[in-house]
Amino acid sequence: MGEALNTRENVAEGTPGRPNLAFVGPASGALCGAFALIQSDNELASPAGLALGAVATLALGYQYAKRFDETPRNPLEWPGPRLMPTLGVLFSLFAFLANVEALPRVLSPLAI
DSSP states (O other): OHHHHHHHHHSOTTOTTOOOHHHHHHHHHHHHHHHHHHHTTOTTHHHHHHHHHHHHHHHHHHHHHHHHHHSOOOTTSSSOTTHHHHHHHHHHHHHHHHHHHHHHHHHOTTOO
16 A cells, blocks of 8 residues: 555656555455454454455455556666566565465375
8 A cells, every 4th residue: 555655646647657556455444454354363254354365365466467568667767666566566476376385285284
């Protein structure tokens, strides 16, 4: 959410690849809710939190990939305007994989 707010503040209105706060806000809120559910250590709430976290990270990853695609490339700038969407896609992927890989272990503590 912080990255989206900062980018919207520094990028002019109508610029392609500008973050959509109406999408990022609820997805970020879902991640916070997922974290709270996971930390509850409840046998029902923790798996629900991991599933919610996986869905939220997929949604954010989609939004970052869309932003990357829409952001014009500028070869004269380094690292360029596509850096934050690229990092967002990578971190979304890592968070998605962490949630998905943890889900079977939480559901069945004997599963390795």
